[in-house]
Amino acid sequence: MSINQNVLGLIFASINDSAVIDLTKLRTMGSIPYGGRYRMVDFPLSNMVNSGISEVGVITKSNYGSLLDHLGSGREWDLARKKGGLHLLPPFSQVGGGTYQGRLEALSNIWSFVEHTKAQYVILANSDLVTTIDFTDALAQHQSSGADITVIYAKGLYNRDKSTNGCILQIDEENTIKEVLTNPMLSGECNISLDMFIMTTDFLKQVVLEAISKNQKSLIRDLLQARKDDFVFKAYEHKGRFFKIDSLEAYYKANLALLDTDTRNNVFNSEAPIYTKVGDNAPVKYGLESNVKNSLVADGCMIEGTVENCVLFRGVKIAKGAVVRNCVLMQGTEIGEGCNIDAIVADKNVTISENRVLTGSPEYPLYLGKKATI
Template identity: 45%
Template sequence: MRANNVLGIIHSQAFDSTIQELTTMRTFASVPFGCRYRFVDFPLSNMVNAGVTEVGIITKENYQSLMDHIGSGKPWDLARKREGLYILPPYNTSSASAAGYKNRVEAIYANMDFLRHSRHEYVVITDSNAVYNFDFNDLFEFHTEQEADITVAYKHGKLPKLENMQILTLDDNKRVTDVSINADEPGEVDYSFNIYVMRKSLLEYLVKTSVAHSSTSFAKDIIQANVDSLKIVGFEIPGFAAMIDSLKTYYNVSMELLEPENRKALLNAKNPIATKIADNVPTLYGENSKAGNSLIADGCTIEGTVENSLLFRGVVVEKGAVVRNSILMQGTVIHANAKVDSIITDKNVTITANRNLSGDPSYPIYFTKNIVV
């Protein structure tokens, strides 16, 4: 099984409701992360780095920012005459209204023509609410070596608080022998990362069968229901990987990037995470500025103090201002002598002079896009 025989499918909005603060006007796939990236960059880059040459991104609403970010797909070498990158918006079908799809099965069923027209024999399916960086060729080779019908990429750890999360029971040969859904399990478990590999023909059959029986849960009706009839195996994701299930988790995972080992695992030259290119000047640091244990993107102006924080492009921290334990998205301005701690600002937020705003790492305060505080 070679990557150039694999079609990529990315669901851009499967978990929008988990961080409604950040997805009111955008898809989960286009939520900013890590000072310069969007969540879609991670599945897309992992696919392309492995050699996948055709990717469809399924979306349903509020996808203008997603389209603006991915453009023609050039940063991922997907601006091609043949194949390349496709945005798959909703349209009326018997199982999906113009308002969008209810679940993954409906979304795939509505885009069945896209699957049929692809020359590829296999398909890899992902969501957009997670960050990871590993060689998808290892996943594809594992699928072939195991002679599997379906391969599920999984992680061992605490179960994220998301709908239809699958806890996998695996035997010594990595075959999935049981799947529990929405189980309240204490401690650490092996849980699906919602990355799947299978033959395209099998996916088409399973989706059609599910829709015909009005059973359209991917977790229950595609995976759990076929544990005995199909050979489903688990591939453990190596290295740093995290799934976002709340604004608090978004904050915590972002802060984990301040640890060098996590940053090296997720953002490395061997498997680069590509993103939309923005030409910015280097960050300007004032004579009396202080910055420590922080990630600061290009195009910023720092004249105050920044500690334990992530600053996206074009952030301004004026003289006397103090930023601690915070995530400031593109265009945020912290005016003179303002002090902020444990906050998340969306794009183009202005914090006026002398303000003192403090949240807590366990409950960061979020400020919506374009507001003045």
């Protein structure tokens, strides 16, 4: 992996928090656990590092204590550096002291950081997307196309009834973006924006300074939509698997999708690994009467009951006689003896006492809040 000091990465840790309000009451989007041992911020951060980007800023907003604890110095991502490295950027406006309300306002808040970078290009990304992408080809297309902004998108099924923050692109044969639609009333295969943007730092400075003067806050509404005739906006297609976490159902299905080997190998590519904070836990312990089928089980778990089609995070305990199916159980969850649960999303340190029966559905999984006791 070559180091590209000509590119600055900026990650928005809290954009679209309201789409999964159950999961973000006590944490930011970037802190949401995923896949047994990861956090959502691991994906954009690892993608940037694997693309050779050696300086990354993470823009926070609220409830970011667990995010700071997870990222630390950036050592797990090889970003604990004297030059460049990982920067955790404050959410507060320089004028008025309030938190930002859109990407442009967030960028204006941390503009002094961006101005000091020597990078010629900037890549912006959110923390609500599970995918593996190499930005190298997208950057090369941006450089050769003469675009002011390149938006990374993917073809996928869009459903207005289920998506709360969809952004659909209409693109011509030369990859020029002709229209940008937000939450349109349509369904079917569309060009779905992955909310990843490439531009030069000079262009970013131009639009941010204009946004400050005009009190503009939204990159999509105030720039991509309002000024599509003033600038050249191009699109780059990402062809890998992706999961956009824009609802509790989407989060639930994105976790259980990892039980499919092809999907898991596509998201977790051995040549471009997703890095995360290392946890020093003991191996999984299986009781003599345990029965586990088609499940992802993280280290530190203790299983004495039946587990089928589940994702279990670190330290989950399943007691004797318990039957757990189609569930996503976060760190420290304990299921008592004789329980029968199905289609549940349990946040961290949930306790379900003996002989309880809880049932959700794939379309409406039952969510149990952090530290809840049933």
